[in-house]
Amino acid sequence: MSQSCIFCKIVAGEIPSKKIYEDELVYAFHDINPQRQVHILVIPKHHLTSLQDATTSDEPTLGRILSVANQLATEAGSPGGFRVIINNGDIGCQEVPHLHAHIVGGDQPVGPMLKRLD
Ligand code: AMP
Ligand code: ZN
Secondary structure, eight states, X not given: OOTTOHHHHHHTTXXXXXXXXXXXXXXXEEOSSOSSSEEEEXXXXXXXXXXGGOOGGGHHHHHHHHXXXXXXXXXXXOTTOOEEEOOOTTTTTOOSSSOOEEEEESSSOOOOSSOOOO
8 A cells, every 4th residue: 555645545445435346456436526427436456556557467456447347337327338548647647646447438428539639
């Protein structure tokens, strides 16, 4: 655990969250500022800053994040599909430096993948 990391504190129960799911590797909760009807974050329980720092030892956790996504999206109200977004580092516009997969969906298509640059 990183002492200063907000998501490590959520995993430890030191900061409240709306928990959806937890197993030995990952923790899932509702995003505090949802961008779509369904907006879930799935995070490793251990501190991992981003995919920039991932190694082969993180593969079980990274695989679990993706393998639970459909069940979490479906149960949260997005049975017709969903999008998974992982922002990494400054170029990826990552704001919270603990890896997290956004699972976004609902009953409307989530829209274009990226806003075009002018
Ligand atoms: P990113 O820009 O990919 O780093 O996304 C960070 C996400 O974390 C944003 O969607 C925030 O709304 C969300 N977030 C920040 N703090 C919390 C919190 N305490 N509980 C739930 N979601 C949070
Ligand atoms: Zn952390």
